[in-house]
Amino acid sequence: xxxxxxxxxxxxxxxxxxxxxxxxxxxxxxxxxxxxxxxxxxxxxxxxxxxxxxxxxxxxxxxxxxxxxxxxxxxxxxxxxxxxxxxxxxxxxxxxxxxxxxxxxxxxxxxxxxxxxxxxxxxxxxxxxxxxxxxxxxxxxxxxxxxxxxxxxxxxxxxxxxxxxxxxxxxxxxxxxxxxxxxxxxxxxxxxxxxxxxxxxxxxxxxxxxxxxxxxxxxxxxxxxxxxxxxxxxxxxxxxxxxxxxxxxxxxxxxxxxxxxxxxxxxxxxx
Amino acid sequence: xxxxxxxxxxxxxxxxxxxxxxxxxxxxxxxxxxxxxxxxxxxxxxxxxxxxxxxxxxxxxxxxxxxxxxxxxxxxxxxxxxxxxxxxxxxxxxxxxxxxxxxxxxxxxxxxxxxxxxxxxxxxxxxxxxxxxxxxxxxxxxxxxxxxxxxxxxxxxxxxxxxxxxxxxxxxxxxxxxxxxxxxxxxxxxxxxxxxxxxxxxxxxxxxxxxxxxxxxxxxxxxxxxxxxxxxxxxxxxxxxxxxxxxxxxxxxxxxxxxxxxxxxxxxxxxxxxxxxxxxxxxxxxxxxxxxxxxxxxxxxxxxxxxxxxxxxxxxxxxxxxxxxxxxxxxxxxxxxxxxxxxxxxxxxxxxxxxxxxxxxxxxxxxxxxxxxxxxxxxxxxxxxxxxxxxxxxxxxxxxxxxxxxxxx
Numbered sequence: 316x317x318x319x320x321x322x323x324x325x326x327x328x329x330x331x332x333x334x335x336x337x338x339x340x341x342x343x344x345x346x347x348x349x350x351x352x353x354x355x356x357x358x359x360x361x362x363x364x365x366x367x368x369x370x371x372x373x374x375x376x377x378x379x380x381x382x383x384x385x386x387x388x389x390x391x392x393x394x395x396x397x398x399x400x401x402x403x404x405x406x407x408x409x410x411x412x413x414x415x416x417x418x419x420x421x422x423x424x425x426x427x428x429x430x431x432x433x434x435x436x437x438x439x440x441x442x443x444x445x446x447x448x449x450x451x452x453x454x455x456x457x458x459x460x461x462x463x464x465x466x467x468x469x470x471x472x473x474x475x476x477x478x479x480x481x482x483x484x485x486x487x488x489x490x491x492x493x494x495x496x497x498x499x500x501x502x503x504x505x506x507x508x509x510x511x512x513x514x515x516x517x518x519x520x521x522x523x524x525x526x527x528x529x530x531x532x533x534x535x536x537x538x539x540x541x542x543x544x545x546x547x548x549x550x551x552x553x554x555x556x557x558x559x560x561x562x563x564x565x566x567x568x569x570x571x572x573x574x575x576x577x578x579x580x581x582x583x584x585x586x
Numbered sequence: 587x588x589x590x591x592x593x594x595x596x597x598x599x600x601x602x603x604x605x606x607x608x609x610x611x612x613x614x615x616x617x618x619x620x621x622x623x624x625x626x627x628x629x630x631x632x633x634x635x636x637x638x639x640x641x642x643x644x645x646x647x648x649x650x651x652x653x654x655x656x657x658x659x660x661x662x663x664x665x666x667x668x669x670x671x672x673x674x675x676x677x678x679x680x681x682x683x684x685x686x687x688x689x690x691x692x693x694x695x696x697x698x699x700x701x702x703x704x705x706x707x708x709x710x711x712x713x714x715x716x717x718x719x720x721x722x723x724x725x726x727x728x729x730x731x732x733x734x735x736x737x738x739x740x741x742x743x744x745x746x747x748x749x750x751x752x753x754x755x756x757x758x759x760x761x762x763x764x765x766x767x768x769x770x771x772x773x774x775x776x777x778x779x780x781x782x783x784x785x786x787x788x789x790x791x792x793x794x795x796x797x798x799x800x801x802x803x804x805x806x807x808x809x810x811x812x813x814x815x816x817x818x819x820x821x822x823x824x825x826x827x828x829x830x831x832x833x834x835x836x837x838x839x840x841x842x843x844x845x846x847x848x849x850x851x852x853x854x855x856x857x858x859x860x861x862x863x864x865x866x867x868x869x870x871x872x873x874x875x876x877x878x879x880x881x882x883x884x885x886x887x888x889x890x891x892x893x894x895x896x897x898x899x900x901x902x903x904x905x906x907x908x909x910x911x912x913x914x915x916x917x918x919x920x921x922x923x924x925x926x927x928x929x930x931x932x933x934x935x936x937x938x939x940x941x942x943x944x945x946x947x948x949x950x951x952x953x954x955x956x957x958x959x960x961x962x963x964x965x966x967x968x969x970x971x972x973x974x975x976x977x978x979x980x981x982x983x984x985x986x987x988x989x990x991x992x993x994x995x
Binding site for chain 2: 318340408409410411412415417427428429430431433434457466468469470471472473474475490491492493494495496498499500501502503504505506507508510512513514515570586
């Protein structure tokens with residue numbers, strides 16, 4: 316083979332590889348349709364005989380998970396945060412959270428004072444409730460919204476963060492390169508770089524528990540049942556009932572991320 | 587996780603004003619990510635200056651043509667390094683090339699970079715230098731340099747009229763493809779930031795265009811700087827018509843760049859969206875020095891003023907040289923501040939729009955100031971080697987100097 320033939324071969328070889336990849340992808344998108352993310356969709360429960368539960372094979376396609384939060388029930392005890400850190404081995408320092416609780420104090424002049432009660436900052440322990448100019452106060456638990464249209468999944472350069480069929484956004488820690496584009500892309504500040512693994516980390520809805528039919532740790536420990544977990548594909552789900560009984564709202568709806576953490580009694584000040 | 591890091595973060599916690607989401611205390615894209623768009627911008631700008639000669643036949647800037655190409659190459663070779671060093675798991679970088687996520691703007695980096703390096707820059711440089719390399723390999727007495735030039739010419743030896751004609755046609759074709767490619771290379775970097783809808787400081791459709799214009803500004807300014815330094819080191823006369831012409835282009839590029847940034851600023855202010863209050867606090871508290879003083883005053887207004895005065899025609903060559911030299915250095919400073927204000931500025935406010943964070947730059951660490959300085963110095967070292975091996979003037983133009991317009995396309 317002379318130089319000219321070699322170069323000609325190279326010119327054909329690389330675009331041909333690209334075309335093959337395009338063809339493969341076109342084929343892939345024609346395949347199984349993405350799960351419908353709409354909460355109201357009366358999707359059929361598992362028809363193939365598989366159901367969730369301990370001892371049975373877990374079928375991701377027959378679930379679509381979300382969380383409901385009743386803001387008025389949250390008493391700011393932070394047990395959810397503690398349980399989450401213990402269950403998921405989240406670093407103890409107050410710079411890494413998969414879930415956290417915010418305290419809002421709305422003053423009479425409309426000013427909102429916000430604080431994360433899990434971070435012991437300069438004003439830790441200030442009793443805002445006693446101030447006479449406070450109009451209303453409330454707690455808001457926050458976590459990854461497991462968006463149906465997740466910007467983090469869109470931007471991940473290596474496909475390390477992905478949405479599962481059952482509607483959970485996860486990070487493959489063995490593939491993540493630690494570029495942190497997903498952290499920049501998340502509008503909710505739900506992600507952090509795990510200092511131990513140097514990879515992106517976030518709430519998994521306790522996926523290891525879900526597949527066994529258990530609730531996420533934060534839901535399990537909440538003493539007031541402010542957190543409701545459930546399967547949007549199951550009519551008997553507590554979450555579907557929660558969505559029927561409450562006027563619900565999501566965070567930053569204008570960004571079209573389609574969050575699956577639904578808030579009842581959410582104040583307009585919460586972002 | 588070292589105790590120092592933790593202590594540092596507690597320190598940053600005390601400097602937070604207002605409310606931030608707790609995970610936001612750490613500034614994730616450091617000074618290295620400031621260096622990256624700055625460096626690729628220089629590549630794109632230098633290449634676009636070079637293409638003025640080939641595509642638009644601006645003969646006056648021919649003395650800088652080869653220098654501009656080599657500058658672009660030196661900086662392009664360094665461009666991936668800040669990205670690599672910044673990764674949490676740098677040993678996995680190849681995943682971006684092997685399993686790129688097709689919806690990720692960042693995943694396109696490998697393709698855009700490879701295309702620009704192999705498909706455009708190296709090809710154009712090879713065709714431009716092929717004849718000279720063949721001639722040089724024949725002239726040399728030293729075995730090593732002869733071998734180097736033989737290898738760089740890829741063992742081609744044809745310098746017939748027909749072969750040279752083909753080289754010229756190839757260069758023209760590559761430049762024609764190269765201009766949109768250079769736009770792609772840097773416009774794409776702008777898109778990485780401009781497409782982040784979660785961040786109102788970044789998320790703007792103007793971002794790729796602003797990046798591109800500032801790239802052209804910085805690239806042109808850098809080539810002028812290098813041309814003046816290299817001719818001075820070689821004790822050669824500076825081609826004043828050339829420098830006068832390029833600084834005119836620079837002047838217009840700065841005006842367009844400034845207009846675009848002003849448009850972006852006014853648009854944000856006038857639209858006055860949800861984020862306007864926190865952005866106002868951001869630029870008046872955190873970015874006052876780097877935005878108003880460094881970027882706008884020192885990096886734009888003063889160089890523009892210097893260029894206007896220099897162009898007024900009342901000054902002799904020596905004074906004009908001094909003024910141009912000052913202006914291009916100030917412009918570099920300004921464009922670096924532009925990158926800083928975008929990359930770091932975009933991470934200094936909370937996405938809750940309620941508070942501001944602080945960036946504390948490391949000095950010694952892998953993502954620190956020292957690494958950034960080394961990365962910024964490295965292209966100059968590469969360029970130093972390149973201009974030793976590859977002459978910046980065509981061999982046929984070297985003997986009787988001051989005939990820069992002899993060889994047309």
